[in-house]
Amino acid sequence: MFKNGWLALCASVVCAVAFAQPARAADDAAKAGPEDTVRQAVLGLASKVKIESIRPAPLPGFYQVIASGQLVYVSADGKYMLTGNLIDLSSKKDMSDLVWADFRKAQLDKLPVTDRIVFGPAKPRYKVTVFTDVNCGYCRALHQHVDDFTKAGIALEYVAWPREGVTSTAGNPTPTYTEMVSVWCAADRKAAFSAAKEGKQPKSATCANPVKDEFDLGVRLGVTGTPTIVAEDGTVLGGYMTPDQLIEALQKRGIKPIGG
Template sequence: MSKKLRSMFWVGLLALSVGVVHADASVGVSVAPNTPENAVRKTILRLVPSAEIQQVIPAPMPGFYQVIASGHLVYVSADGKYLINGDLVDADKGTSLRDDAWATYSKAELAKVPVADRIVFAPPHPKYTVTVFTDVTCPYCRVLHEEIAAINKEGIAVQYLAWPRTGVTDEDGKPTETYNEMVSVWCSADRNSAFTAAKEGHGPKPANCKNPVKDQFDLGLRLGVGEKGTPTIYAQDGAVIGGFLTPEQLLDAVKQHTSG
């Protein structure tokens, strides 16, 4: 993935350091919102004008809002003056509220992707399902797919989403080689076979059609896959449970994230 994509959101925050940031409303723009949500949005966009804000909701701690924007989660005070970049921990339970928030958001967003737009490898009667953002060229993605039969044997269905690491277009605005390859896979008559062949280094015959590759890449950006890398594996509850995992490790992880 390009440096530009990786730093899309943080480029505006690096100058602000980490921890609690005083976002003085008198600097840059005048914040005179009618609602706390507007104040929060104006603060984010003043600090990072290119940020794409997906969510602004009340945070677990009073007086702050939780913001998901361009693949990152931060907390902003209701008056727009303070921004916290960091984890939020429930001191009583010792759990990460940030992780819980990401899982809730990711589950809802992933649910919008039709199964028909995914490449699915599943046993006849799966007990568990994971969603994996993958690139056909990344080494660990390939190693993971080499274990697909063993993963299915554990009762786990794997639903792949496309995430070309080099992005959709290069600096000249032309489709990247990996993007074209993944489009060809998704446009193949037998997508599963083309997918497996690509993972083995045998690129598919060039093809084009109406496909979900760019939409899935954009979804990955919103979920922060650019920071996590590929493969990124999501359990059914929306939690990220790993990059590469062995079949046994994957089974243990999905069991921990399956209710009942």
């Protein structure tokens, strides 16, 4: 089942469905541009979905749509939708992966470094964004290597992503969200962050903070768990990794050191 339920009609790996188009006169439909037609088709399927991007797809006759953390392909006439990865058989490239990488990079470039908690050398060879939860086991295991990452020339730029979400079903702030707000509002964020990773409850604090916005950003970027490590080019490299594994993953993707 797709998260948020809006793609529940397309539970298979690749599917095509006919959209229930909103009623409108034939001449109005003729006047509508393809992007508007695609937008109305998606909204006709899920009226509350937030559409982030609509662009022509490499697949002739289709547009690629990023909405609420999902990437789908919709026909220009608004009648059909495809889900799944689009592979270019001639180049052996995953075109969906490239679309996501470009989108993630553009969105993450807008996130100020002051809203992140950064561990790393003064002049890093590599920078990665890490969507993290202070309580998840693999997140804590990753942070145990923070000094090794620094020695390897890697800067870890942590972004808040409480796995429990921001609010409970009762509408109250979740314990993890409250804890992460306290970390981001601490006088010494890095110290509070490292202590929380060791299971030490931070001193309760509130302030203007980016935790909810960063959680929402992660949802829009398709984050489903923590840690999620994203390279500077927007590529998701994986979850828990050692410094050596991370460098290998960066090099395999052809990501060059900063200034290299």
